Amino acid sequence: MEAVKVLLIEDDEDQAFLISEYLAESSNPFEVDVALSWGECEGKDLSKYDIVLLDYNLPDISGIEALRNILSKADLPVIVVTGENEIDTAVKALRNGAFDYIVKAGDYLRALPVTIMKTVEQFRIRKEKERLLEELRAVQEKLIQSEKLSAIGRLVAGVAHEINNPLTGIIGYSQMLLSMGDLDPIVEKGLRIIKEEADRAVKIIQNLLQFARKHPPQRELTSINLLIQKTLELKEYELRVNNIEVILDLDPDLPLTVVDPHQLQQVFINILTNAQQAIMSAGVKEGRITIKTELINFGEPMIRISIADNGPGIPEEIIDKIFDPFFTTKEVGQGTGLGLSICYGIIKEHNGNIYALNSPEGGAVMVVELPVLSQEEIERGIARETAQPPPPLRILVIDDEKSIQDLLVDVLSADGHKVDTASDGRIALHKLSSRKYDVIIADVKMPGMDGRTFFEYLSRTNPSLKKRVIFITGDTLSGETKEFLNRVDNICLEKPFSLEEIKSALSELVGRLSKE
Known part of the structure; x- marks a missing residue:
């Protein structure tokens, strides 16, 4: 059985010696460290102890102040040791965070080992309950969010169904009329506007459906380099006004591959937006985002897209959680914690990988890896088109x-x-x-x-x-x-x-x- 580490804060040397000796001779294993004043205690690392025995009547600090100091520095149980006629003092200590108290009266030392062991175990159980309750609250919050999203998803899917039918007619007839040629310039301009606005409505619906996880990949032969450049056109104004420079290092020999360009563009926009927000939140005056594409081969050819920023980076304790649904570091109302989770789902649907790391030079790097189709598969796709x-x-x-x-x-x-x-x-x-x-x-x-x-x-x-x-x-x-x-x-x-x-x-x- 591992020894219980006890910090005894007691200014009376005789009392400190008696308590230490009694605990040492107990059938329970104790390691006792004695501080004869508050001054001696201040330099100690409280986190290494399992429990504190605190004499309430120290000469250099009040008992309540000492108790508050201990609890502010470490999460551990404190037993307050009081005199025989100080029950009111003990109650006051309990109200200020003490776990228990012992009265220096009679044969109190006999009960001390059992009291310490019971307190340590009760404290452990209390912390375990708090942890489980916190987990339960988190799960409950996720369930509530999930139910809300499910309801939104059903609503979005129903609305999209009703909108997609008329959009089919609008897009189809505008295409058909435009293909006739020899149109009056005003009529042709009007038809093109109708077609473009209908296409825009389709993109809005697809965004909503992707949010609701109802939009399947619609894959086509795509140049990843060109898709990145088109995505940057959408973000150009935001990045420029926030003084963020974009550096491109795109492999000119990158092969085509088959992806859903709309979904992949959503991934790139999300990553770029996160990088932009990280740079701005850190107060970086000259922001920089570097985008690199390259062909890698670890058993099979893959296209790797790396998007690096010069922001503060991602704390190591959360880097493995950022793709979890509902995980967010943003303030309430500023994000659902779904952006990177959706990105993760999109890349996995493409049989690819997405992960995050911190650059040695500082800042975060988001990496996306996508499979490259064989030449035969590409030629089959071209043949279909x-x-x-x-x-x-x-x-x-x-x-x-x-x-x-x-x-x-x-x-x-x-x-x-x-x-x-x-x-x-x-x-x-x-x-x-x-x-x-x-x-x-x-x-x-x-x-x-x-x-x-x-x-x-x-x-x-x-x-x-x-x-x-x-x-x-x-x-x-x-x-x-x-x-x-x-x-x-x-x-x-x-x-x-x-x-x-x-x-x-x-x-x-x-x-x-x-x-x-």
Whole structure:
């Protein structure tokens, strides 16, 4: 059993000797360090003791003042030793933080070892309870925050679903009209503004969906260097007015890779914003952020992006916690603690790594590592983007939104396809009973028979036809829809989709069917 370290503060040498000897001869192991005055005690490291025995009547300091001094310097139990007629004094000491008291009367030394051991154990239990309660409060706070976010997420997903349907029509028709050419300059300008503002609304929705963790990666061949430069354009004004210089060290031979550029840009913006805030909070007059890209190879090629600042760095005691949900060092109301947690999720979805470290020169460094696709995979991606348009097809569009029906009829008919429409799965099945279709474009969620029920019916009655289905969805891939789409192998477009995306999906489907 490990010895209990006792600091005895007692000005009476005879009493100090008696207490020390009695504790030394006890069956419990004690190590007693004696201070015969408060002056002797002041130079001691109180944190190395398990308990303090404090004589209340010291000549060079009042008992209450000594007690307060001890408790301000170390978190440990203090037993106050008082005279026989000083019960009121003992009560006063307890009110000021003493853990217990002993009265110098009768055979008090006999009870002292047990009292010390009991106090040390009770203090340990009290601290453990406090720790558990603090953990419980933290978990409760996280649960409350999580429930709030879950409610916000459901609201955002529902709103996005309702907005994505009309945006599909706005973007699609503006694209189609702009492609006609020979437009009046004022009309063309108006159409471009409509298209740009609709695209901006899409980005806002995607940001909200990413916050709600409902936006899946939409990956494409991307230049990381170019994406960093575009991200800096968004932050340029803020950085410039705060006198923060950006130094770029970008590898010109960095290969392309497949990422979701929107999500990755969100990661870069978050890291840059944190670096900017760190520099400003430290009062650095000439701020500096250095961004470096390089190709590394530890078993497999990876693109490494390092973003370093000359701020105060990250305290070592929290550096391993910064990616935890809800962890934040900001004041209440200034941050949810979700930014880096979301960044961590995005990079992990890309099969990459993200971590933080402190630079030897000072400041923090955030490192992102992304896998590089093989040349064959890149060429396959390019081939998909440059796929030849399919021959004229007979297409059935199933969607309860009239504007989306009309858009797809107009767009696909302009490319020579014959297009029929149905507002739900039952009407579509009726049309399928009397006519053959090369492709079926079906919304996943609709009133009546939805796309999922329609597809499952096809799987039972006409398995060969289910391969010809392209899904479109405006419900932002909710859990139910995501589970269904993960189970099937069909192409799916998320609303709002562009004309190029719907045409590319047709080409990809025809390419798949031609290989069977």
